[in-house]
Amino acid sequence: MSASPAPESSRSRLFVTVGRAALFMGALAFVPPALSLAHVAEAKADQNLTNSGVADQTRPASFADLAAKVTPAVVNISSSRKVAESDGAEMPFNFPKGSPFEDLFKQFEEQQGGGHKQMHKAMSLGSGFIIDPAGYIVTNNHVIEDSTDITATLPDGTEYPAKLIGTDPKTDLALLKVEAKKPLPSVPWGDSDKARVGDWVMAVGNPFGLGGSVTTGIVSARSRDIHEGPFDDFLQIDAAINQGNSGGPTFDMSGHVVGINTAIVSPSGGSVGIGFAIPSNLAKTVVAELREKGSIERGWLGVEIQQVTPDLAQGIGLDEPKGALVANIDPSSPAAKADLKPGDVVLAFNGSKVMEMRDLPRLVANADPGSKATLDILRDGHEKEISVEIGKLKPEKVAANDNGDDSGNAGDGSESAVLGAKLAALTPEARQAFNLDDKTKGVVIVDLTEDSPLVDQGLKPGDVIERIGNSDVTEPAEITRLAEAAKKSDKPVLVMLVNRDGRDHFIAVNLKA
Missing domain, CATH: 2.40.10.120 (Thrombin, subunit H)
Structure with a gap:
């Protein structure tokens, strides 16, 4: 070898x-x-530091x-x-991938070695x-x-x-x-x-x-x-x-x-x-x-979470963007058994504050599987505590890619001027047009105008609006009514639960902007 x-x-x-x-x-x-190593020498400029008044923070002499x-x-x-030829590590010369020299050398090696794969040590x-x-x-x-x-x-x-x-x-x-x-x-x-x-x-x-x-x-x-x-x-x-x-x-x-x-x-x-x-x-x-x-071994809660944006914070009644917003819950998870719900905002875990979304995975992971934990959450504008038994983290599932098809005709739909959207109830025709199963509930987006605030939130035709605030929706008229009411209120932010390819996530639509 x-x-x-x-x-x-x-x-x-x-x-x-x-x-x-x-x-x-x-x-x-x-x-x-x-073949060779390019040595790059870079001069580093002297740093002029302002003395903060702390004696032990001055620059040491050496x-x-x-x-x-x-x-x-x-x-x-x-x-x-050990690597095989497919790793590209068998080359004794460091040719760029796709280089004609790479092909030339492969041809030479095949002539010399009969084209058999060989193992090499990297x-x-x-x-x-x-x-x-x-x-x-x-x-x-x-x-x-x-x-x-x-x-x-x-x-x-x-x-x-x-x-x-x-x-x-x-x-x-x-x-x-x-x-x-x-x-x-x-x-x-x-x-x-x-x-x-x-x-x-x-x-x-x-x-x-x-x-x-x-x-x-x-x-x-x-x-x-x-x-x-x-x-x-x-x-x-x-x-x-x-x-x-x-x-x-x-x-x-x-x-x-x-x-x-x-x-x-x-x-x-x-x-x-x-x-x-x-x-x-x-x-x-x-x-x-x-x-x-x-x-x-790491703890497992079984939730998918989102960052709380300023618009979301305004829409769900938080004085500032903080916490982790629960978007989806694994039905067999500790979170489901503890009655955690989509739309809950986790504000603290065992007394440790969750200021950003990424704080929660670290706190849960550090908890011992099988231990009891207390979650401080915001639900429907009110804070409460939930007790949960932490599970053991399993290998993650691969998340589905967003390859939704915007094509298809779901009928004329209903126009919402406030949202700049054409919406439709989930009729059999709409389900067929957007490849939605019978379990999906809500109102499907048929079309969006260029200046629609939903476009700014990444929504597209085929996405399904399941909930506005705390209200489940099944008819376009419900969404239009709630959107118009929100725009006239002192908090013109519409919090939506949206389903795309079977996965839920929350968005906040600022109607004033």
């Missing part, structure tokens, strides 16, 4: 385009290039003492995995850090994912084969174990909740496979959601992190780990000062459970 590096495209499933820049997750686990203290516990992680490099002198090492899941061999290399050059204890793809964390004859240097966890925007941090890792490197910067932002998973809560830092830094630690000035470097936003794959680290308070609970059980 031959060994050849995998091109970056082999990890393309972890690549998300963000405008003209790019978000790299797997890219931080550096894959050595085949980070040397901190670096000397923590770097012995930061390791390089190398891993290998190498990946990343970083990690020792959290226990007994040899426990934390890194990113994407650094060692699907690996057959993992090696941890200490700063003094000592290499240890590493055993995989457990992984958690949802938070992109992995725990390794090496066996050493003596206690290894380790670093302690810090409290990421105390990391403030503007605090100094130090990142340590293995950029581009060069070996242990130290960079410094500040915490640029907190609680970043980069849409990589249901538990996104990243620290944003401007300390330079690059490909190969994945899994390395971010330290506070006392040498405690406050984050695990995981992702960057970049137009080129190199650092532009926007990096993301998993906060230590999230990581250490996951790592502790991986160490104890080898896997993660």
Whole structure:
């Protein structure tokens, strides 16, 4: 078997385009290039910081003492995995996908090898850090994912084969174990909740496979959601992190780990000062459970939720946008057994406030399956408490894509001037025209004008309006009457429950706008 590096495209499933820049997750686990490495040197401008009056926050004269203290516990992680030709990793030359050279080389290989598929070994490099002198090492899941061999290399050059204890793809964390004859240097966890925007941090890792490197910067932002998973809560830092830094630690000035470097936003794959680290308070609970059980068990409520927008907040009687709006409930879920209903807004979970939609999945996930929890909810303008027994999270179902067909004729329908919509009752003809089953209830949208406020909310012909506020609707005239009344009121916001392809979601239509 031959060994050849995998091109970056082999990890393309972890690549998300963000405008003209790019978000790299797997890219931080550096894959050595085949021919050459373009070295890009970027000058970093001096920062003029305003003294806030806190003496211990002034810029240190040197980070040397901190670096000397923590770097012995930061390791390089190398891993290998077997790949077939279809992965594109069999090429000893890193030709771009679709290049004519790629086809040429494939023809050459088929002539030489008869066109048979061969297995090759792809190498990946990343970083990690020792959290226990007994040899426990934390890194990113994407650094060692699907690996057959993992090696941890200490700063003094000592290499240890590493055993995989457990992984958690949802938070992109992995725990390794090496066996050493003596206690290894380790670093302690810090409290990421105390990391403030503007605090100094130090990142340590293995950029581009060069070996242990130290960079410094500040915490640029907190609680970043980069849409990589249901538990996104990243620290944003401007300390330079690059490909190969994945899994390395971010330290506070006392040498405690406050984050695990995981992702960057970049137009080129190199650092532009926007990096993301998993906060230590999230990581250490996951790592502790991986160490104890080898896997993660998470709580499950069984609801689909939406963000409460300002218009929705006005329409449902909240003084500000907050909480998580329940759109759908799994009939066999703990939420259904607890009598939670679509339209309820979850404001708190076991006393912890739910300020944004994404707060609720984290709170539920951290609850022990089988435990009792209290939900503070808003229902029909009134707050109440609901008790629920938390279930165990199962693998998620794949969500259906929105491929609705706008074609079809459901009849003339009824015009609503306020909504700029042609609406129709769910007659057999309408159900056939829009492929709606007999269980679907409500009023179907037949057509929309260009300036319809429903267009601004993403609605289209074939969507079914099931409810306006707290009232179920079955006739177009009901919707027209409620819309006209809302427009004349002091709260001209119409909250609708809409069904698309069998899935419900709430929208808020601002009729005044």
